[in-house]
Amino acid sequence: DADVTQTPRNRITKTGKRIMLECSQTKGHDRMYWYRQDPGLGLRLIYYSFDVKDINKGEISDGYSVSRQAQAKFSLSLESAIPNQTAFYFCATSEGEGIYGYTFGSGTRLTVV
Amino acid sequence: QKEVEQNSGPLSVPEGAIASLNCTYSDRGSQSFFWYRQYSGKSPELIMFIYSNGDKEDGRFTAQLNKASQYVSLLIRDSQPSDSATYLCAVDRGSTLGRLYFGRGTQLTVWP
Numbered sequence: 001d002a003d004v005t006q007t008p009r010n011r012i013t014k015t016g017k018r019i020m021l022e023c024s025q026t027k028g029h030d031r032m033y034w035y036r037q038d039p040g041l042g043l044r045l046i047y048y049s050f051d052v053k054d055i056n057k058g059e060i061s062d063g064y065s066v067s068r069q070a071q072a073k074f075s076l077s078l079e080s081a082i083p084n085q086t087a088f089y090f091c092a093t094s095e096g097e098g099i100y101g102y103t104f105g106s107g108t109r110l111t112v113v
Numbered sequence: 114q115k116e117v118e119q120n121s122g123p124l125s126v127p128e129g130a131i132a133s134l135n136c137t138y139s140d141r142g143s144q145s146f147f148w149y150r151q152y153s154g155k156s157p158e159l160i161m162f163i164y165s166n167g168d169k170e171d172g173r174f175t176a177q178l179n180k181a182s183q184y185v186s187l188l189i190r191d192s193q194p195s196d197s198a199t200y201l202c203a204v205d206r207g208s209t210l211g212r213l214y215f216g217r218g219t220q221l222t223v224w225p
Binding site: 031033040041042043045048050090094096097099100101102103104105106107109 | 162210
């Protein structure tokens with residue numbers, strides 16, 4: 001099993017629908033992140049959490065919300081999906097500062113029509 | 114100025130050549146630097162990290178760091194078609210508790 005699991009892998013949804021993307025990890029890391037990736041724009045941070053009680057907005061949090069249900073689970077919601085939220089979404093975890101870097105989940109390809 | 118900038122691609126090299134990927138960063142206090150490889154439709158995969166000035170080698174990959182110039186690079190020796198991917202540079206600024214800042218990536222194509 002993968003260390004960082006994202007569900008679903010692919011999703012097509014309609015404008016205005018609420019959708020939740022889920023991330024779970026078995027690495028025991030406290031830190032979790034949600035990024036979106038668009039062609040030519042790289043990875044942009046949506047939300048991040050350093051522990052269950054700590055949630056922080058990233059650069060592009062408008063239109064998104066998150067829930068940290070447990071150390072191992074961090075969910076991203078699109079309250080009312082719009083077409084420009086069509087992108088790849090990646091969850092990542094890290095052990096801490098310095099030399100650790102991130103471990104990424106396999107990603108969710110989201111299309112809003 | 115963007116936090117992390119990478120040389121614009123795409124970069125195309127023949128098989129067996131050295132591919133050189135470059136990255137500059139704006140925060141002089143940055144402490145750790147990472148290179149991720151991302152195949153099309155896949156998630157980024159960590160291939161190298163470096164935190165001391167100089168070179169760090171791992172197989173065909175060499176990371177180079179020059180903190181005075183705020184510059185980090187990745188060299189891929191004996192490039193193979195399987196190295197064709199997008200390479201992302203990421204920086205830990207040291208003041209942001211482990212959060213990484215990513216460049217937009219450089220797409221590398223290695224042709225046989």
